[in-house]
C-alpha cells in the first residue's frame with residue numbers, strides 16, 4: 348500500500364463543526380469536483396483481504412467499480428458482501444479486531460493511505476443500511492441536513508436548498524414537503540429508508556453504498572427504491588448488495604458474485620444472468636444453491 | 638430500545654411513571670395489547686401489575702399519613718409558618734424548617750452539578766471510548782463505590798476530605814472566585830459545599846451505572862448512521878448517542894437526585910449541622926434528613942418530636958415535588974428526545 352501522491356480535493360478539508368468560533372468561516376461545501384473529471388473507474392480494488400481476528404472473511408478480491416453506474420454484489424449470506432461494502436468506506440474498522448490488506452483506490456486515491464482519515468473517506472463514500480436508521484430525535488429536515496451541519500455549514504439558505512434537492516433526488520420531496528419539521532419517525536418504513544438515502548445524498552458523496560436497502564420493505568416501496576437507484580446513477584456511483592436476483596438484474600450494470608469470501612465472477616449484469624463463465628455463478632443465479 | 642428509558646426512575650417514586658404514556662417510535666414494540674386472541678392470563682397479569690403499582694403509591698400515602706399524624710401538634714401550632722421560618726430553637730420551642738429545606742436543596746444541587754457531568758462522562762467513557770478490556774472491570778469498580786457504607790464515607794469525609802478541603806481546595810476557590818459571595822467568608826472545612834461533595838460521591842455510582850445501561854441500549858445502527866456520514870467519534874456521541882439517550886439520561890439524573898435529597902449519614906458528618914441560611918458555600922448548613930437523624934434522640938418534649946416528624950413530612954414533600962417538577966420539565970423540554 349503506497350501512499351497516494353495526489354492531493355485531496357478541497358472538499359476534503361472539513362471544518363470541525365464543534366470548534367468554537369468557526370461558524371463564521373466560509374463553509375466548505377463538499378462540491379463533488381471529482382465528478383467533473385471523473386474517470387470511468389471509481390474504485391480500484393487490488394488483492395483486498397479482510398479478517399476479523401483469526402477469521403478471514405475476504406480473500407484476495409480484485410475488481411474495478413465503474414463510476415456513475417450501479418454495481419451489484421450478490422452471493423449467499425455470510426460470503427462477505429457486507430464486509431466488502433464496508434471496506435469501501437472503512438466502516439469495517441469499527442470492529443475492533445478487523446484487519447485489512449490490499450489496496451483500495453477511489454478515483455486514483457489510496458483511501459487507506461497513512462495520512463487519510465477514515466472520517467474523510469466516509470464523507471466521500473456514503474452508506475445506506477439494510478434497516479432504515481433515521482435519527483429519531485431529529486425532524487425530517489434535520490435528518491437530511493445533519494451531515495452538512497457536521498461539515499460546518501450553517502447558512503440557512505444553503506441548508507434549505509440542499510434539503511430540497513436531496514429530498515427530490517430521493518423521491519421523497521412531494522410526500523414530506525408540507526411537514527419537514529415533523530418527526531422522522533412519523534414516516535412509513537419505505538419513506539424512512541428514502542429519508543436515509545436523502546441524508547446520504549445531502550453531503551454529496553461520490554459513491555453511495557447500499558447494503559440490502561430494500562430487503563425490509565414491501566414490494567411497492569422496493570419498486571420506489573429501485574427506480575430511485577436507476578435515477579441516481581446519473582450523478583453517483585452506486586454499489587449495492589442484494590440477495591434478490593431479480594433486483595440485481597433489474598437495476599445493475601455490473602454484477603459481482605461472491606462465494607465464501609472470494610470473488611467468483613465479475614462481469615456485466617446481462618452476462619452474469621444469461622451467460623456466466625463460471626458454473627458456480629450459474630448455479631447461484633438460477634437458484635440451484637444459496 | 639431502551640428499557641431504561643421508561644423504567645429507570647421506578648425506584649425514584651411512582652411519579653416517574655407519569656412519563657410512560659408515550660408511543661413507540663420504532664417497529665420494535667414487540668407486544669400489542671389487541672392481538673386478537675386473549676387469554677384470561679392477560680387480564681390477570683394486567684390486574685396484578687396494576688395492583689403492585691398501586692400498592693407502591695399506597696405505601697407513599699401511608700407513610701405521608703403517618704408522618705402527618707405524628708406531627709399534628711407542630712402543624713397546628715406553626716401552620717404554614719413552619720415552612721418559611723428560620724427559627725430552630727428547641728428550648729424556646731420555636732421551630733421552622735426553612736434552613737433545612739435550604740440546606741437539602743442546595744447540597745443536592747451542588748451534588749448534581751458535580752456528579753452529573755462526571756457520571757455521564759464516565760458512562761460514555763465506559764461504553765464508547767475505553768478499550769474493550771477495561772470496560773467491565775472499570776464499571777465494576779464504579780459499582781463498588783456504591784457498596785461503601787455511608788458512615789464509612791462520612792468518616793473518610795471527616796478525617797481526609799474535610800481537612801483537604803480546608804487546607805487546599807477552599808482557599809484556592811476563595812482566591813480564584815472570591816468575587817462571588819458564594820466563595821467568601823471564613824473557612825471551617827465542614828460546610829454545605831463539603832456536604833454537596835460527599836453527596837456527589839454517593840450518587841455517582843447510581844447515575845453512572847444507569848446512564849451506562851441507557852447508553853448501551855442505543856442501537857448500534859444509530860452509531861453507524863452517524864459514522865457513515867463522516868462523523869468523528871465525538872460527533873457520533875453527540876448526534877447519535879446522547880440525543881437518542883437524553884430522556885433516559887434525564888431519568889438517571891432524577892434517580893440520583895432522589896438519592897441526594899434523602900442522603901443522611903455521610904452528609905450529617907461533614908455539613909456542619911448548623912441551621913442557618915448563609916450566602917457562602919463555605920458556611921455550615923443542615924439538611925432535613927440530618928436534623929431528623931441527629932436530634933431525634935434528644936427530642937424530649939412532645940412539640941420537639943412533632944416538629945421533627947414534620948421535618949420528615951417536608952422531606953417527603955420536597956422529594957415528591959422535585960420528582961413531579963422533573964416530570965413536567967421532561968415533558969416540556971424533552972419532547973424531542975426518544976420516547977421509550
Ligand SMILES: Nc1ncnc2c1ncn2[C@@H]1O[C@H](COP(=O)(O)OP(=O)(O)O)[C@@H](O)[C@H]1O
Nearest residue numbers: 399402404423424425426427428429430431442
Ligand atoms: N463484526 C464482525 N466480527 C466478526 N466476524 C464478522 C463480523 N461481521 C461479519 N463477520 C463475519 O464475516 C463473514 C461475512 O459476513 P458479512 O460480510 O456480513 O456477509 P454477508 O453480508 O455476505 O451476509 C461472516 O462469517 C460473519 O460471521
Ligand SMILES: [Mg+2]
Nearest residue numbers: 428429430558
Ligand atoms: Mg450482509
